[in-house]
Amino acid sequence: MLVATDIHRHFEGMHAVDGVSIEVAPGKITGLIGPNGAGKSTFMAVIAGTLPTSSGTIVFDGKDITRLPAYRRARLGLVRTFQLPSEFARLTVLENLLVAAQHNRGDSLFGALMGKRYWIEDERKLVQQARALLKRFGMSAKESDYAGTMSGGQKRLIEIMRALMLQPRLLLLDEPMSGVHPKIVQEIQYYLQDLRHEGLTILMVEHELHMVERLCDTVVVMAQGKVIGSGTMSSLRKQQEIVDAYLVG
Amino acid sequence: MNSYYAINLLIYAGVDIIACLALNLQFGVAGIVNFSFIVFQAVGAYTAAVLSMPPDTAPDYSFQIYVGGLQLPFPIPWIGGAIAGGLLAVPVGFVVLRKLRSDYQAIALLVLSVIANTVITNARPFLNGAAGLALVPAPLADLFDPATYGYFYVGLTAICTALVALVAFRIVNSPYGRTLRAMREHEVAATAIGKNPVALKMTIFIVGGVIAGLSGGILTGYITFWAPSVWLYPETIILFAAVIVGGRGNNLGAVLGALLVPVGFEEVTRFIPSSIGPPGLIPALQWVAIGLLIIGFLWFRPEGVRPEPRRVFEGAPD
Amino acid sequence: MSLFVAAFGFGLVSMSVIAIAAVGFTMQFGITNMINLAYGEVMISSAYVAYYLNKAGISIWIGMVVGALFGAAFSFLLNRIVYAPFQRKGTSYLGMVIVSLAISLMMANLLLPIVGYYSVSYQEGTGGLIRLGAIILTTNQILIIGIAVVVMLLIHGLLKYTRLGKAMRATSANPTLARNCGIPTQRVVDAVWLITGALCGLAGVVAALNSDSFAIANGAAFLITILAAAVLGGAGQPYGAMIGAVLIGLITELSAAAWSPEYKEVVAFGVLVLVMVLRPQGLLAKRGAMAAAG
Structure with missing residues (x-):
């Protein structure tokens, strides 16, 4: 490997x-x-x-x-x-996960300028994926909190x-x-x-x-x-x- | 309030809103402290001016010397100004944004701002030096009655402001905007999740340069004049004050900041009689107040009047 | 040719002035982590303090001492009242740069109504000319060079042989470790602001004495030259700043002779850009001191 x-x-x-x-x-x-x-x-x-x-x-x-x-x-x-x-302290917990995704049509200047309709499908899938992870790691309830406010372990x-x-x-x-x-x-x-x-x-x-x-x-x-x-x-x-x-x- | 005053105010408001939206993208969202923002506005203004002016051999223009003088029709000068702002961002970004730590970036840009002004002031044949360019043609002025032209110009400015706002809102609310914010929060960690910070900074620096260039084109078409004295580096600090007061990272905050600081502040202080104290006292105290505003907000309310919104996604648990 | 020899003479004076200023500036940064953009304005303020004393009939050499004391006191208070509280609050480097720029703007504009727009100059005889071949300098300029040499030796002695100097270097290398080793960093930081403030004030008076006249607007120009010297030598490195001052002093004066004195700062800026592109850590600094984090 x-x-x-x-x-x-x-x-x-x-x-x-x-x-x-x-x-x-x-x-x-x-x-x-x-x-x-x-x-x-x-x-x-x-x-x-x-x-x-x-x-x-x-x-x-x-x-x-x-x-x-x-x-x-x-x-x-x-x-x-x-x-x-x-x-990323002033991103929410969910955003911390979303931002790491590799394939999102809205994650480029061009995609952003095309508007929400261009990338919302990708975003929806990633939100699902991220929420699945949050659930698995027992942090679903925290998704909308700023990551900077979490404890060291979180x-x-x-x-x-x-x-x-x-x-x-x-x-x-x-x-x-x-x-x-x-x-x-x-x-x-x-x-x-x-x-x-x-x-x-x-x-x-x-x-x-x-x-x-x-x-x-x-x-x-x-x-x-x-x-x-x-x-x-x-x-x-x-x-x-x-x-x-x-x-x- | 007479209509001339209202038109004047609206156009300045539009230009300042455009500038603050651009600076907010760079500084508020991406964390780039662009202390030479006003240089990008100036490049747009000069470019728009020399693209729309006749050659400096033309009868009414021979008292000044400058390059260009292409007499191109509207909207080419404004587009040219925007492109020039974006083009300038490429070499500047290349030098400043690649290797330097963020505070050095800020200082390099500040120094650039001072030096660019010195060079343009002293190199007269290029853009007429300290005296600057006068008699810049107002776009499409010959199609309008001078009495109604002001309203037309307000309309043009409003369209540009709306366009820039659309761009700014789309960027800030997109996954790309989120990536920029992540980079602002922790650059090394952003790199570790596959983001290329240099490319990200370059793109937003160029976008900001384009918008700043456009704002320069709009301004010079209205005041029909552009000179080193209107783009000294403290002008950038006013815009920073606006974005800090309004709320870094928040587009509405940037708009509010533009209305409160450059527009509101300057307008209010106009009514103080300038006969108070020695000459220059009132403008000097205005600058002092801008400095106090920045320090006060950074101390008491660093997130500004309208803080960056916390994003809650559809279907989030309560 | 003799033009360049003469320019070399002016270069010696220039580098002396820059060295005093740049060493102070770079020590502020190296030890307290503060890029103090108000440095140029403190210099100008000190120059004006000496100017008013001079106008009242007091010798400029005494004014120089008072200017240095003013710079020390002012810088100390500036840190205690503004910078240190912001730093304690956890303001980022970037935030501190914005704060110091705001301070610089405020100082320039508070000073303006007091001293006016117009250029002023000290009433002090130049002390006659001294010739060394094609190099012609005034006695004052020779004295400036002498002052710079003495100051540099004192700084060297301070850093090398005193407990305070060692504590400063330790704090600069690693403030947390220094505190854990029992070095009272607060006192060290206070001492640094006093010492570098004195250098700043002294540099202001010396720079004003060396130019025919000076005005408020010179603050920004001072700052650029100092930044160029400090960055060239490696930000935060006193000895680097000395080398940077020598190079910048020479380069700017030679270019002024060859080209135009209006572009002195532009040339300094050109050097700054070259250093930032080719060797962002400066000539002496250890790698990483100035490069992007990580």
Whole structure:
């Protein structure tokens, strides 16, 4: 699904990501763990195209996307979320979802000028689709509220739903549980498992090891910009140097 | 109130409404702080002027020097003005909107406004420098009795205002408008859902440029004059004050702001006798009041008199 | 040829004036995150303070000190009364730019009825001419260059060797981290407004002294040149602003000699546009300081 080879990302003379190669298998949840400053978030940003690659290649679905800008990658189905809340605050919850849809005849200057009749059909379908997602994530009642007024956990859900509106093939989640109330952490975990069963591929950065253990099929451990190990969580626990580097300390 | 005064007021109101609707699209909806808005109006005005004026060798016109002088019939000069505004938006947008952080964009545009005025003032052979262009032909003036021409011009302005309002409302209420608002709220997140912010900004910058250019054409056809002194950068600040007061992101707010600030404010202060205080005191205090208006609203009511509406969709739960 | 050598001489003076102003401006931005568009108006106000003292018979060199003090006090109050409350309220960078532009407009127009439209100039002997080959400068101009050199050395010393300077640099790099490390950022910010305000006021008087005459309208022109120097060097970088000032001073004076002095600001603007297209982060700044977020 995704093959990243020898990714480097230099920044002000620092090697934030220093020769990382990973492969993400389709239909699985791959976890990316490591201590603070290991370069996990930077790596995610490089994969999503938010930050440019210094060197290395990224192949998505057999297509070299290394030089594609972030928005083009998103259109191909490689969609990321952010570590910090990044909702469109003064759009309603429903609008946050609608805006992410890819195919809407009214989503261009030309379409807009043609008037409502030109795009209302597309819009209706998307509203239905978005409401179905809201229902599934238990947020139907909030659809007309401004996203900026939601709680931290609800913002996470909005972001995940927004990403799903693009019908992604690979979802990149950057610490989806951070700053979220424990009750919603449970919910998010459940939703992610559900999505995986539907065949969605996920690559996620996560700190909470229990969560990683429960959710992820494969885990990649990063430290100081490098991959220091990968495999299932239980196999990693047996490797002394990884335990020393991260799992214990 | 005599009819001349009413006509004057209506035409200015139309031009200001058009300008505020355009600025609202750029600033209120898309979040682009276009501090050189007035330059786009000026480009439209100059273009409309030199397209409609005879060559500068013509007997009555030889006291000024300018390029063009094509004597084209109405409505070509206005269309030309609108196109010129849009064309100017391309290189300016290319330099300013691609790489710079939004506050630098604002400053680059402000500096552009000051510099453009300096250049036009000093480069006399181009558009007659500081003295500006006079005797700009009024569109279709020869078809009308001078007594009724004013009403005709009000009609023309009204048609243009309605047209621009239609465009503005369609954009703001469309999925495209929603995408612009999303970009305004969080540009990086908009990129992550497949939106190309540079393309989005460029399109709305050009749309705004076209409308601003048209407003310049309308204005110069009415006052039959255009010079650097009427498009100094503070003129843009008045329009910003209008959009902020009216309500950023709300078309009706932009219209209301246009009526309250540039139209209402200027009209009210006209009645203050200018003999009070040293010369220039009243206009100077007007500017101070505009500054206070902006700061006051940003502090006490940043969303304006008519805030951007929250959109509730058909069939939403209560 | 000798025309250009002479222009080089004027360039030295120009860059001195710009350096004082641009270092103050860029430090305001770098440390407090505030692009203060009223900077040019504060400069002009300070120049007028010195003018009125000068008119009352007080030497312009004393007026310069008073102008600097005025700039410091005014900038400090401007931040305390207007900018800081808006920043605390969570106003965006963009909102702050609009606020400072409104302030600039208000200042220019409050000043106008007081000082009038007409150009004024200081009553101060130029102090005789000094020749260095084809370069001819007045004693005052030599003094201006001297003042600039001293000020730059003081700023260097401040940033490099004092606790306050280190705190300033830390706050500039990361305000949250600086606060967590126990640096009282409020006091640092106050100090920054006082120091940069003094630079601003000093620059205003020096700039007025260097030109034959000055008027209200000069505020905007000052601002453009300063912006060009600050952006060229890398916004927020004091040393960058010094380099930017040297380049902008030279380029504008040489172009004035080759072309026309009316276009000095236009040339500065041309440099600004080139930098924005080719290297938006400026000559010295770290990448990302000025480029679009993300």
